[in-house]
Amino acid sequence: MNGFWFYLNPIFFILIKNLKLMFSRKFKDIVAGRLMLTAAIFSCTLVLIIAIVLFFRSWPILEVKSLGDLLLGNTWMPFQGEFGFFPFIMGTLYVTLIAMAIAVPLSILSAVYLAEYAHENVRTKVLPVIDLLAGIPPVVYGVWGVLAVVPFIAYIAPAVGNIGIPFFGSMGYTTGYSLLAGGIVLAIMVFPIIISISEQVLRAVPSEIREASISLGATRWQTIKHAVIRIAYPGIAAAIILGFSRAIGETMAVLMVVGNVPNIPSSVFDSAYPLTALIANNYGEMMSIPLYDSALLLAALILMLVILFFTIAARLILINIERRMSYG
Amino acid sequence: MDKLLEEKLWKFLMVASLAIVVGSLFIVISVIIWNGASALSISMITQTPKGGYYLGKEGGILNAIVGSLYLAFGSIILALAISLPAALALQKDYIGRTRLAYYIRLSLDILWGTPSIVYGAFGFIVMLYFGMRASLLGGIIVLAVLELPIMIRSMEEVLKMVPGELKEASYTLGATRFETTSGVVVRQALPGIITAVILAFGRGIGDAASVLFTAGYTDSLPGSLFDPVASLPLAVFFQLGTPFPQVQQRAYASALILLIIVLALSIASRYLSRKFTKNIIR
Numbered sequence: 001m002n003g004f005w006f007y008l009n010p011i012f013f014i015l016i017k018n019l020k021l022m023f024s025r026k027f028k029d030i031v032a033g034r035l036m037l038t039a040a041i042f043s044c045t046l047v048l049i050i051a052i053v054l055f056f057r058s059w060p061i062l063e064v065k066s067l068g069d070l071l072l073g074n075t076w077m078p079f080q081g082e083f084g085f086f087p088f089i090m091g092t093l094y095v096t097l098i099a100m101a102i103a104v105p106l107s108i109l110s111a112v113y114l115a116e117y118a119h120e121n122v123r124t125k126v127l128p129v130i131d132l133l134a135g136i137p138p139v140v141y142g143v144w145g146v147l148a149v150v151p152f153i154a155y156i157a158p159a160v161g162n163i164g165i166p167f168f169g170s171m172g173y174t175t176g177y178s179l180l181a182g183g184i185v186l187a188i189m190v191f192p193i194i195i196s197i198s199e200q201v202l203r204a205v206p207s208e209i210r211e212a213s214i215s216l217g218a219t220r221w222q223t224i225k226h227a228v229i230r231i232a233y234p235g236i237a238a239a240i241i242l243g244f245s246r247a248i249g250e251t252m253a254v255l256m257v258v259g260n261v262p263n264i265p266s267s268v269f270d271s272a273y274p275l276t277a278l279i280a281n282n283y284g285e286m287m288s289i290p291l292y293d294s295a296l297l298l299a300a301l302i303l304m305l306v307i308l309f310f311t312i313a314a315r316l317i318l319i320n321i322e323r324r325m326s327y328g
Numbered sequence: 329m330d331k332l333l334e335e336k337l338w339k340f341l342m343v344a345s346l347a348i349v350v351g352s353l354f355i356v357i358s359v360i361i362w363n364g365a366s367a368l369s370i371s372m373i374t375q376t377p378k379g380g381y382y383l384g385k386e387g388g389i390l391n392a393i394v395g396s397l398y399l400a401f402g403s404i405i406l407a408l409a410i411s412l413p414a415a416l417a418l419q420k421d422y423i424g425r426t427r428l429a430y431y432i433r434l435s436l437d438i439l440w441g442t443p444s445i446v447y448g449a450f451g452f453i454v455m456l457y458f459g460m461r462a463s464l465l466g467g468i469i470v471l472a473v474l475e476l477p478i479m480i481r482s483m484e485e486v487l488k489m490v491p492g493e494l495k496e497a498s499y500t501l502g503a504t505r506f507e508t509t510s511g512v513v514v515r516q517a518l519p520g521i522i523t524a525v526i527l528a529f530g531r532g533i534g535d536a537a538s539v540l541f542t543a544g545y546t547d548s549l550p551g552s553l554f555d556p557v558a559s560l561p562l563a564v565f566f567q568l569g570t571p572f573p574q575v576q577q578r579a580y581a582s583a584l585i586l587l588i589i590v591l592a593l594s595i596a597s598r599y600l601s602r603k604f605t606k607n608i609i610r
Contacts, residue, residue: 029504036417039410043476044435050450106345113342133353135594137534139561143583144356188352219335249443251537276445300446307441
């Protein structure tokens, strides 16, 4: 018996030594480091997991129909097995383009003013207000759209429709739930994104460039037009791309004001039916119809891939700028 | 064109567009207050919907207010447990400068941009796979996923601002990386971390599309993690969808309640980030 314990002694010795190490600060440091790394890697694998799950769930419909038929098909009749996404894709595209047509000039002019002209006092007061705009929930924007934008459009549509501007025609009566309403609501939602990024980009332009231009007798606007914007435009492009991807993915606010009629709109006063609204209105309900849920998940996958593409594009542009700025 | 005239013209355009942007904020807020305030009453925020509530009878939206708070608090705790370590790992003391960190940041940016309806659909598939039905837990998990990229990326920006000299001083005294991180970096960055948390909280409480399929909707207060739960944005959405003007009025009031919560959070974050500066060395 004595001999047995004697032989085990070195093992105990090593164990105790290890235990001491285990509770030592070094060990804590290593464990904490590993845990942090795990958390970081876990959160980035989510993108892959979401994309893979969506892909496998939308595979059944891709097996039966060609991608071309799905994307360019005009009829959406799930009961008859017809899944044409074209009206929805056009709906998303038109709403987003209208929103960008309103938001881009207004936000960039505002950003230029805030970065180049505004007094420090004005800037520190206006920027928080614009951040506030970013924090308002989509549903509240939707309610605002229903209360203010939709009636306004129903009021002006007949008058404007008769003038005969292309894409602004109206067939007599409109409810106001239209592309334009969706576009206006979305535009206000993307103001803060475009303004805050492009303001930062503009302020990062070295002041020597402005001084050089002004000392040659240029006005401030000429300086901005010929020097500052030339340097800042990739960053502004990135800001616009980020705003665009936010607008494409917005669901609730658009769903509430855009009318949700699946046809290809021919005027800004027509109703439309964007992809996001399609998923929100139908998913989870009609699971008994074959292929319906994989069609809707294909729509989700398309949205995600578009966002992925835009995010990577914006990112590459911003990285390029950072490099140029840091190496002069 | 005369260059001074051009200057004046463009300056006018800029001021006008800034006025439109800032003005639209005030229009949004005032339209919601104007329409919501008249329907807002004590019973709205102290009662759950009674029978026939959606036809215009007695009741309130306490179920949605409580449900939204549960969802938002639950998800923010879950998201904080993952995002704080992840943000700390992205410091340059750990993996911040590696190729891996570049891809992590890129995928977080993609997650940030992913529409919340996609999260909702994804969450629903996963819940079906595990045999769960729409529940508080499902909503919390999906909202946490939605909040993760926002919290990690904004915390990371804050952690970057911690002066390197402070860390070096701590290392010189013999502290390990973890001791430096938990004792110096986190304390120094605390106001910024709180701002990031409140930002994500506001995003979580206001998001409707992601909880549409995953948290469900119910007229009663949530009893357990596995019950369906109501939320404010969905309460607004459903009430607005009814054909009765009286119920629509309540949708405006619900939107006002949501707006007040979000604005209060936003103002609180600004105040708190000033207040939690006790441990900060400048």
